[in-house]
Amino acid sequence: MPTVGILALQGDVREHAAVLRAAGADVLGVRRPAELEAVDALVLPGGESTTIVKLARTFDLLDPLRKCIADGMPVYGSCAGMILLADRIDGDGSPLEETFGGIDMTVRRNAFGRQVDSFEREVEVAGVPGGPVRAVFIRAPWVSQAGDGVRVLARADTGDGTTRIVAVRQGNLLATSFHPELTGDGRIHAYFCDIVRERSA
Ligand code: GLN
Numbered sequence: 001m002p003t004v005g006i007l008a009l010q011g012d013v014r015e016h017a018a019v020l021r022a023a024g025a026d027v028l029g030v031r032r033p034a035e036l037e038a039v040d041a042l043v044l045p046g047g048e049s050t051t052i053v054k055l056a057r058t059f060d061l062l063d064p065l066r067k068c069i070a071d072g073m074p075v076y077g078s079c080a081g082m083i084l085l086a087d088r089i090d091g092d093g094s095p096l097e098e099t100f101g102g103i104d105m106t107v108r109r110n111a112f113g114r115q116v117d118s119f120e121r122e123v124e125v126a127g128v129p130g131g132p133v134r135a136v137f138i139r140a141p142w143v144s145q146a147g148d149g150v151r152v153l154a155r156a157d158t159g160d161g162t163t164r165i166v167a168v169r170q171g172n173l174l175a176t177s178f179h180p181e182l183t184g185d186g187r188i189h190a191y192f193c194d195i196v197r198e199r200s201a
Contacts, residue, residue, distance in 0.1 A: 002196045005030035005039030007081075009055040012045035015181040016078075022186050023193040033064045041074040041196040044081030046138065046179055049109065050096055052080060062100070069102040074172040074199055076192040082175035083107050083141050090144050103170045104147030111142040111177075112158060123178070125154040125167055128187045135166065135178035142177055143168055172199060 004020050006013050008029035017027045020043065030036050042065075044052075056062045069075055069085075077085040084100045090108035112119070117139055122132035135156065143165035146152060154167035156177070166177035172195055180188035 001026050002040040002193070002200045003028055003038065004193070004196060005036060005042045007042060007044050007052070007056075007061075009052055009059065009061075010045070010047035012047055012078075012179075012181065015179075016043050016045050016189075019181050019186045019189040020193070023190045025193055025196070030061075031059060033060060036061065036064050036068060040200050041076075041192075042068065043192075044075060044077035044084050044100075045181070046079035046081060049080040049083040049099070052084060053096065053098060053100075056100070065100050066102075069100060069173070072172055072199070074174075074192065074196045075102065076174040076176075076189075078176050078179050078181065079138065079140055082143075082177055083109055085173055085175045086143075088145075102173050103150060103168060103175060105143050105150055105168060105170075105175075106145040107141045108144045109141050110139050111144075111164070112137060112140055119159075121156045121178075123154045123156050123166060125188065125191075126151070127153060127169075128191050130187060133180065133185060133187060134183050135176070135180070136182045137166075137178050140166075140177040142166055143175075 004025040086107035088106040155163040
């Protein structure tokens with residue numbers, strides 16, 4: 001049974017833990033480098049990406065995290081976690097000096113507009129069977145540009161007739177703009193656990 005760590009610097013940890021356990025994973029909260037060394041994979045939960053980066057630096061996790069990503073560790077980021085996995089951030093007046101990086105994409109923070117802080121949509125996610133996933137977006141980012149090696153797994157209707165990329169995969173890295181840990185639908189986490197099991201096999 002692989003051990004999946006959850007970066008536990010800010011919050012949204014218990015919600016991910018419950019869904020990961022239901023998918024058959026052992027779960028460990030990660031706050032320090034020794035804990036990162038003990039896990040086979042990592043979930044980057046939602047929160048405030050600027051705060052998470054600052055805390056990661058304070059806890060001496062920034063370089064170890066980047067090394068794990070470069071070494072091919074499976075990492076799944078939801079919402080702020082998606083922002084942390086982006087190689088580039090769109091200039092939208094909300095500064096973020098650096099991310100952990102790993103996915104060749106540009107992400108726009110708070111992209112759906114502040115007037116609508118949260119909303120829900122049904123989204124089809126490629127590779128996730130069983131029909132659309134009910135996706136909860138909370139001050140969510142979207143992917144404004146994805147490199148050639150990035151697989152677009154889902155797009156969502158923005159409400160003004162356009163669609164935006166809200167789920168991507170590059171190698172063992174998975175990212176969603178939305179929060180599947182809040183709906184009781186474990187299919188995104190199960191998809192991630194399949195990536196983890198394939199790597200650990
Ligand atoms: N808006 C947050 C950020 O930019 C992300 C929100 C979330 O994780 N729900 O970091």
